[in-house]
Amino acid sequence: MNNFTVEAIELTRLYGGREAVSNVSFTLSKGQVLGFLGPNGAGKSTTMKMLTGNLAPSNGSVKICGIDMMENPKEAKALIGYLPEMRPLYKELTVDEYLTIAARLHRVSSGNIKKAVEIAKERCGLGHMSKRLIENLSNGYQQRVGIAQAIIHNPMVVILDEPTVGLDPIQIRDIRALIREVGAERSVIISTHILPEVEMVCDHVQIIDKGKLVFNGAIDVLKKQRIGNKLLITMHNPPSAEAMLKIAGVTEVELLPAGQMRVRFADGAAPAEAIVLAAVQNNWGLHQIAPDQTSLEDVFVQLTYQEQAVAEASIS
Amino acid sequence: MIINVARKELKSMFASPMGWVILSLLMFAFGTYYLNGVNDYFAVMSGAMRPAERTGVTQFVGQMVYGFASFMVLFAVPLLSMRLISEERRSQTLPFLFSAPISLTEIVVGKFLGLVAFLGILVVFIGAMLCTLNIWADIDFGFILANSIGLLLMVASFSALGLYFSSLTQQPVVAAILTFVALFALMFLDRFFAGDPSNTLASLSLTRHFQSFSGGLIDTADIAYFGLFILTFLTLTVRRLDADRLRG
Numbered sequence: 001m002n003n004f005t006v007e008a009i010e011l012t013r014l015y016g017g018r019e020a021v022s023n024v025s026f027t028l029s030k031g032q033v034l035g036f037l038g039p040n041g042a043g044k045s046t047t048m049k050m051l052t053g054n055l056a057p058s059n060g061s062v063k064i065c066g067i068d069m070m071e072n073p074k075e076a077k078a079l080i081g082y083l084p085e086m087r088p089l090y091k092e093l094t095v096d097e098y099l100t101i102a103a104r105l106h107r108v109s110s111g112n113i114k115k116a117v118e119i120a121k122e123r124c125g126l127g128h129m130s131k132r133l134i135e136n137l138s139n140g141y142q143q144r145v146g147i148a149q150a151i152i153h154n155p156m157v158v159i160l161d162e163p164t165v166g167l168d169p170i171q172i173r174d175i176r177a178l179i180r181e182v183g184a185e186r187s188v189i190i191s192t193h194i195l196p197e198v199e200m201v202c203d204h205v206q207i208i209d210k211g212k213l214v215f216n217g218a219i220d221v222l223k224k225q226r227i228g229n230k231l232l233i234t235m236h237n238p239p240s241a242e243a244m245l246k247i248a249g250v251t252e253v254e255l256l257p258a259g260q261m262r263v264r265f266a267d268g269a270a271p272a273e274a275i276v277l278a279a280v281q282n283n284w285g286l287h288q289i290a291p292d293q294t295s296l297e298d299v300f301v302q303l304t305y306q307e308q309a310v311a312e313a314s315i316s
Numbered sequence: 317m318i319i320n321v322a323r324k325e326l327k328s329m330f331a332s333p334m335g336w337v338i339l340s341l342l343m344f345a346f347g348t349y350y351l352n353g354v355n356d357y358f359a360v361m362s363g364a365m366r367p368a369e370r371t372g373v374t375q376f377v378g379q380m381v382y383g384f385a386s387f388m389v390l391f392a393v394p395l396l397s398m399r400l401i402s403e404e405r406r407s408q409t410l411p412f413l414f415s416a417p418i419s420l421t422e423i424v425v426g427k428f429l430g431l432v433a434f435l436g437i438l439v440v441f442i443g444a445m446l447c448t449l450n451i452w453a454d455i456d457f458g459f460i461l462a463n464s465i466g467l468l469l470m471v472a473s474f475s476a477l478g479l480y481f482s483s484l485t486q487q488p489v490v491a492a493i494l495t496f497v498a499l500f501a502l503m504f505l506d507r508f509f510a511g512d513p514s515n516t517l518a519s520l521s522l523t524r525h526f527q528s529f530s531g532g533l534i535d536t537a538d539i540a541y542f543g544l545f546i547l548t549f550l551t552l553t554v555r556r557l558d559a560d561r562l563r564g
């Protein structure tokens with residue numbers, strides 16, 4: 001008995017012959033937060049719709065805590081809380097009325113509904129909005145109602161499609177904290193365009209492009225790729241590349257204009273101290289030394305365009 | 317679970333002015349008819365000297381009110397049923413129901429029962445209104461019961477058809493128009509076959525099956541007709557929603 005909360009097995013979805021999602025497989029365990037990244041139209045929302053049973057996959061299957069979504073949709077759906085991209089809010093109802101309906105439909109026992117609604121409101125910071133019509137709430141508060149609706153029955157898996165869209169920075173911070181809190185004991189899948197958010201909130205990242213999974217791994221792998229073994233050094237009297245290469249650990253030197261140079265070093269080596277020492281001894285005029293980070297955006301672009309470049313190369 | 321969907325439907329029906337306005341306007345119209353009926357009864361009966369020409373007050377007033385009611389719901393039901401699914405489609409709230417642990421059948425039947433319960437209020441009110449005749453006359457409760465059952469079945473059939481058309485489109489107005497046209501055709505189908513009442517098509521007409529109820533007769537054949545009518549359209553609606561899930 002494995003304890004995967006979500007298992008997606010070779011999910012494929014065709015839209016009129018075109019593959020919107022092809023062969024996506026992954027698993028998620030309890031206590032993990034999975035970030036779904038990808039450019040527009042990559043198939044993030046389609047995958048989420050399939051995971052929540054809103055869309056039947058053309059091929060493959062979804063299992064929630066071991067329950068097949070196709071065979072036992074009701075039992076599987078009871079374990080999921082889902083916030084789609086377009087918030088499914090009944091605007092003519094008040095926050096309390098709406099959340100009560102959500103709790104009732106998600107099989108919260110009638111004695112616990114009031115308590116569940118209170119807890120969900122408190123967690124999403126909606127306490128003082130109880131009697132307001134959803135229609136009259138601001139965009140950010142409507143989003144909170146959407147999230148409250150998804151966590152009201154304390155589901156095993158929470159799936160949020162772009163949860164921080166339209167929120168102000170303070171609300172975004174609150175929601176991220178909430179996602180981490182929920183993610184500590186349950187599983188959370190979020191999709192987002194905001195790359196730093198993934199680093200802040202998720203332990204696992206999946207990058208999806210044109211319906212295909214191009215990266216699937218722990219956030220640390222992505223971080224490593226991003227930080228790399230590189231130093232950016234600026235000096236008034238830069239030495240020659242050979243002089244730098246003599247310093248232990250340095251494997252590659254790239255000279256840049258205006259006295260800058262980029263130095264690569266071997267895994268595990270930490271040549272920064274030796275470089276500073278050498279710079280002082282030889283009067284290189286060192287005035288800046290810093291790890292050279294590729295931005296997450298660059299990594300993302302690299303990963304999503306690699307495939308394309310390969311495809312183009314094979315055509316030409 | 318069906319009950320929960322129905323409750324949700326009733327809640328949003330009463331959350332907008334639409335429900336209240338339709339309910340009150342219809343009751344006003346039925347009340348006027350009822351009062352006119354009572355007045356006319358005295359005018360007509362004072363002229364009718366022979367016993368054969370005389371009818372009971374229940375039948376006289378009841379037939380007037382129920383006949384009018386069965387005509388009025390032709391306009392009211394499309395206005396109420398149009399929103400049921402098309403509005404959810406347009407405001408993208410369907411995933412809320414689809415991702416809850418309820419089956420499509422439960423969603424559809426719940427929505428249907430919500431609307432029927434709402435319209436049931438009208439049927440009960442009309443029945444109660446006619447029962448007030450009992451204060452000064454000795455009325456025929458069986459007649460009112462048969463008519464109420466007939467009206468309820470007819471309203472339920474209208475709702476099932478309205479629900480189906482609502483599931484076909486994103487525009488509530490389009491759903492309303494389609495429902496109205498379809499219901500109108502079904503209501504007056506037997507008029508086209510007035511020369512040949514035994515025609516099979518004529519027996520598809522909703523009015524014809526309401527007729528026995530309006531005479532105070534509860535006929536199982538008519539109940540079966542309405543039951544099958546409702547079942548057919550609810551099944552079609554479930555299939556239509558299932559196609560959403562399959563085709564996206």
